[in-house]
Amino acid sequence: MIALYAALGLAVAPLPPCPSPRPRFATIAIDPTKTVTAATIQEFGIALRATEDGGYHWRLQNAPAGAATVRYDGEAGVWDTAFTNLNRAAGSPPMVGGQATEIFMFTAMAPGTVKLTFQLFGPGQTVPTQTLTYTVQVVPNVIVC
Numbered sequence: 001m002i003a004l005y006a007a008l009g010l011a012v013a014p015l016p017p018c019p020s021p022r023p024r025f026a027t028i029a030i031d032p033t034k035t036v037t038a039a040t041i042q043e044f045g046i047a048l049r050a051t052e053d054g055g056y057h058w059r060l061q062n063a064p065a066g067a068a069t070v071r072y073d074g075e076a077g078v079w080d081t082a083f084t085n086l087n088r089a090a091g092s093p094p095m096v097g098g099q100a101t102e103i104f105m106f107t108a109m110a111p112g113t114v115k116l117t118f119q120l121f122g123p124g125q126t127v128p129t130q131t132l133t134y135t136v137q138v139v140p141n142v143i144v145c
Helices: 002-007
Strands: 025-029 036-039 043-050 057-060 070-079 100-108 112-121 130-139
Touching (some): 057 100, 100 112
Antiparallel strands (some): 043 100, 057 112, 112 130
């Protein structure tokens, strides 16, 4: 068809390039009131603050099963002690303790919606002091060219 247009002296505009695939990492969610959206095969994290050196830590209460909408990939922690000392007055002793951010990592596996519930436990406690639920919407990773 293009050869026919060229023979007739008609210009043929090239097709625009196909968009690149979605990035591998979708987001780090911090607000449980907003839906987390990720496309299949994208990774995402849920970041929760805790006073880890005071014995507080978050637990994922409903880890997804094998063929679920999302796959739980583990947890990483970031200590915020350096940030605690940024506002310290000159000459005062360094502050100890402080907050840490616990980041729970997931991979979106199949389209659908899932609720992930996290509970905060204090030292030696069996009853949580706080519960947060995040809604995750996994959409198909489709690129139409």
